[in-house]
Amino acid sequence: MRIATFDFSARCIWAVFLRHRDVFKSSIWSGIIPPFFEPLFYLFAMGYGIGAMVSDVQGMSYAQFIAPSLIAWAALVAPGVECLVGTLARLVVQRSFEAIIATPVSIEDVVAAEALYGAAKGVVHAIAVGIVIAAFGLLPSWWSLMIIFVVIFGGIMIGAFTLVYTSFMPNFTPIDFWFSLVLTPLLMFSDTFFPITNLPPWGQTIAEFTPFYHMVRPSRMFAMGTIDWSVIAVDFAWIAGYFVVFFSLAVYLFKRRLVK
Amino acid sequence: MVTACGLSKAFGDVHAVRGIDLDIRPGEVYGFLGPNGAGKSTIMKMIYAMVRPDAGTLDVAGIDVIAEPRRAKARLGVVPQDNNLDPDLTVRQNLTVYARYYGIPKKIAHRRADELLEFMQLTEKRDVVIYDLSGGMQRRLVLIRGLINEPQVLILDEPTTGLDPQARQHVWQRIRSLKRRGLTILITTHYMDEAAHLCDRLSIMDRGRILVTGTPRDLIDSLPAAEVVEAHTDNPEQALRAGSHLGEGEQYGDGVYWFVAGGAIDLDPIVKAGVAQVARRPANLEDVFLQLTGRDLGE
Ligand SMILES: Nc1ncnc2c1ncn2[C@@H]1O[C@H](COP(=O)(O)OP(=O)(O)OP(=O)(O)O)[C@@H](O)[C@H]1O
Ligand SMILES: [Mg+2]
Numbered sequence: 001m002r003i004a005t006f007d008f009s010a011r012c013i014w015a016v017f018l019r020h021r022d023v024f025k026s027s028i029w030s031g032i033i034p035p036f037f038e039p040l041f042y043l044f045a046m047g048y049g050i051g052a053m054v055s056d057v058q059g060m061s062y063a064q065f066i067a068p069s070l071i072a073w074a075a076l077v078a079p080g081v082e083c084l085v086g087t088l089a090r091l092v093v094q095r096s097f098e099a100i101i102a103t104p105v106s107i108e109d110v111v112a113a114e115a116l117y118g119a120a121k122g123v124v125h126a127i128a129v130g131i132v133i134a135a136f137g138l139l140p141s142w143w144s145l146m147i148i149f150v151v152i153f154g155g156i157m158i159g160a161f162t163l164v165y166t167s168f169m170p171n172f173t174p175i176d177f178w179f180s181l182v183l184t185p186l187l188m189f190s191d192t193f194f195p196i197t198n199l200p201p202w203g204q205t206i207a208e209f210t211p212f213y214h215m216v217r218p219s220r221m222f223a224m225g226t227i228d229w230s231v232i233a234v235d236f237a238w239i240a241g242y243f244v245v246f247f248s249l250a251v252y253l254f255k256r257r258l259v260k
Numbered sequence: 261m262v263t264a265c266g267l268s269k270a271f272g273d274v275h276a277v278r279g280i281d282l283d284i285r286p287g288e289v290y291g292f293l294g295p296n297g298a299g300k301s302t303i304m305k306m307i308y309a310m311v312r313p314d315a316g317t318l319d320v321a322g323i324d325v326i327a328e329p330r331r332a333k334a335r336l337g338v339v340p341q342d343n344n345l346d347p348d349l350t351v352r353q354n355l356t357v358y359a360r361y362y363g364i365p366k367k368i369a370h371r372r373a374d375e376l377l378e379f380m381q382l383t384e385k386r387d388v389v390i391y392d393l394s395g396g397m398q399r400r401l402v403l404i405r406g407l408i409n410e411p412q413v414l415i416l417d418e419p420t421t422g423l424d425p426q427a428r429q430h431v432w433q434r435i436r437s438l439k440r441r442g443l444t445i446l447i448t449t450h451y452m453d454e455a456a457h458l459c460d461r462l463s464i465m466d467r468g469r470i471l472v473t474g475t476p477r478d479l480i481d482s483l484p485a486a487e488v489v490e491a492h493t494d495n496p497e498q499a500l501r502a503g504s505h506l507g508e509g510e511q512y513g514d515g516v517y518w519f520v521a522g523g524a525i526d527l528d529p530i531v532k533a534g535v536a537q538v539a540r541r542p543a544n545l546e547d548v549f550l551q552l553t554g555r556d557l558g559e
Contacts, residue, residue, distance in 0.1 A: 094348070098344050104361065
């Protein structure tokens with residue numbers, strides 16, 4: 001299928017995705033256990049530790065406030081790590097992509113499969129974290145199940161966003177910039193651990209433009225069951241818009257890098 | 261089966277390939293011979309769409325590679341110069357996962373993988389991870405990976421580099437058996453004997469250009485004589501004088517060469533002149549290259 005000048009094949013995307021899944025299966029526990037525990041530590045440290053000193057936030061307990069953020073977190077961190085560390089390993093160390101694109105698979109397919117795999121990892125992590133958070137009674141509404149869609153679509157978008165950065169990386173050296181200067185601030189300032197209304201007006205404006213903000217906001221609405229569909233529609237539109245921009249850019253950059 | 265016209269590629273100001281034409285026939289084993297940097301791999305990569313030509317046309321099995329890379333690549337088997345196996349997977353998975361990229365159904369992929377492992381005597385290693393394979397075994401695995409889609413055209417970029425003599429013989433034998441099945445094979449190599457053994461026709465390249473094309477026999481027959489006396493010495497001028505009875509010699513680097521017709525030949529004067537290394541041998545492709553470029557083919 002050709003979209004604009006891009007050439008996609010669902011079958012080929014799936015074939016590359018399955019390759020990643022096969023590798024994931026062979027190291028399944030390290031792929032599930034660490035990302036399962038990490039947000040839990042945050043829940044205890046922040047939700048209950050710091051939370052004990054914090055009055056209610058927007059009418060919820062502090063633990064309740066951050067619980068949906070911890071699920072959405074999976075859709076930021078899983079693709080944010082996989083599409084950087086994993087993709088870069090395949091790109092420069094293992095040179096897997098050079099072997100793959102000698103088959104009928106196109107570079108568009110490879111990039112799509114990377115983003116999809118990052119998102120899929122996010123879904124696995126989000127489900128694990130979600131189950132525990134629900135057990136703590138922090139997902140009061142059945143609408144919470146809808147968070148999975150935030151994780152899927154948001155995860156793919158974050159995957160594409162990450163791939164844009166990855167395409168510029170000559171090796172693993174500039175990796176710290178991504179974690180310290182991109183992932184961490186996104187995690188901190190997107191309505192995750194405190195309402196962005198606490199930021200100065202300029203900070204608030206910036207926060208509203210960040211991709212992760214539009215994943216946390218609908219997650220919290222679904223978790224609480226206080227749904228404003230017009231807000232959710234806006235958030236999904238942002239996610240879709242960001243996806244189109246980042247994904248197109250990532251494909252362009254990977255083509256430039258892989259085909260001389 | 262593979263046709264190219266005016267194919268060119270420059271990387272910045274390095275003109276890797278400068279307007280070559282190809283017409284490779286179905287069922288033919290076609291070789292590219294040339295020193296490092298001649299542009300052999302660049303031609304191969306253009307054929308499997310890893311490198312985009314700056315100019316020219318390129319067809320594989322009647323499909324325009326530039327316009328329809330996906331369809332063209334489906335018919336190609338690719339063995340690149342570097343062993344880019346998937347280190348996250350086992351030997352057998354490297355074949356089955358690769359088959360999936362071609363859309364080959366699982367059952368068929370598994371059957372073919374087992375047949376190919378057998379074909380290249382790797383069955384014992386089927387569940388080993390790539391890191392535990394020797395370089396030669398990795399090379400053999402890359403070779404059969406290029407066959408998993410039963411291609412019409414097989415591209416072999418230095419298939420036997422890094423193999424021991426025995427493994428090389430084994431691979432040659434396999435390539436010949438693929439040829440018997442009617443596969444069209446493109447092969448690059450640095451080895452004269454390999455080219456002479458395997459290729460129906462070959463092109464000798466240098467600096468992005470094809471210098472000559474022909475059967476190995478034709479190319480060698482185009483030389484002034486069927487045999488060569490070759491001497492290597494620190495003092496080539498002296499050797500040239502000492503061998504003047506053989507006719508006019510040619511000097512390239514520390515080597516001196518005389519083309520000689522059959523019959524009795526007296527090497528004593530050259531040996532007496534203090535040249536330790538002197539021998540008479542049949543003319544080969546290396547001599548063709550030397551004649552054309554005045555350079556060594558190997559490096
Ligand atoms: N991706 C690239 N970027 C820049 N220059 C390149 C690239 N690929 C090849 N070249 C240059 O193009 C020229 C031809 O390279 P190529 O790999 O085709 O040679 P080759 O005949 O395969 O040599 P070898 O026998 O060493 O494999 C060389 O000068 C090489 O440095
Ligand atoms: Mg080469």
